[in-house]
Amino acid sequence: MRQSKAFDIAILSILIATMIVIQVLSTIVYSVWPMPISPTIAGIPVIIASVVLGPKRGAIVGFAMGLILFIQATITPGVTNWLFTPFIPIPGTNHGSGWALIVTFVPRILIGVFPYYAYKLFKNRFGAGLAGFIGSITNTILVLGFIFLFFGSLLKWSFAYLITAIIATNSLVEAAAAVILTAAIVPALMKMRGK
Template sequence: MSNKNMFKTRQLTVIGLLSAISIVLGLTGYGFIPLPIAKATIMHIPVIIGAILEGPIVGVAIGLIFGVFSIIQNIMSPNLLSFAYMNPLVSVLPRVLIGVTSYYAYTLIKAKNQSIKIGISAVVGTLTNTFGVLTMIYVLYAARYATAKHISAKAAAATIYGVAVTNGTCEAIISVLITIPVVLAVKKIIKR
């Protein structure tokens, strides 16, 4: 088997493993950490890890599977905002972009300290997810969101971006705390 084929096999393995982790987190509810103000998600972290370790294509593939799973989950177990999450522009596009932004944040940062590079990449990927999803909800469904939440249309932006800031901050901190040790451990194993 050539090195090129082994590399593709390794990438497929990483995609399958990290996608499965993301799906299990969603199915079991472990992908949501209850906080006093909201639920913080960690389902995007496998996308960030895959992008850092294997590149943007792997990150995009894991993000695509995460996004498609989000659509399926909202069809199977609808909630107040499922109308928005059934749209691929809301649930898939931002999740695909996590892999791109995480990878390029990691590669473009010139810090020598790996923990700093990984941490910044985790923050960028997390904010891509949080602000990407909520911005698409605002752009496509502001009025419908306001109706679902029983608020005025004028209050939709403040409410949506209030959630983005609150959740985004918590999710970024959690993402950094999980992503740094996982990526450093895997990189250490790969060097052997």
């Protein structure tokens, strides 16, 4: 039991560290990236934590992801940062919005919860891939859905625009990466964990 708990803490720490590295590197790479696609892959460690360590620890890693994004949006310049932190004024105003905290934290925490239950349906490589897909679309649908709900009128988003944004190229690349990496990594970690 003690060995299993130590292994879980080690995996949790590695996944959080990996997520930080991915976020920092992708910020640097995407600042000079010539392609119109800039997929968010920092959620993959959250998905893996959910499946391997369970929804509570997955939610912790998801909260850490939200916190990283919150800090990044608060301290680095960006046109849309006001969507992710209340400390950046909404364009045309001198104040931010508390709804930005919902946009930033809730989807990331739920990336750490939903994949666990998707994996439980099959408990094999297919289930791991399904968990990757569920985690990825959870992030896409909730982030864009909350932006539409709280800031859609300000951004002049229509419902049709929201649907188009959800099924845009970024989300397809993100889902494919999540499926492939989760299906590849989860079985190895489960084997190491003795599950």
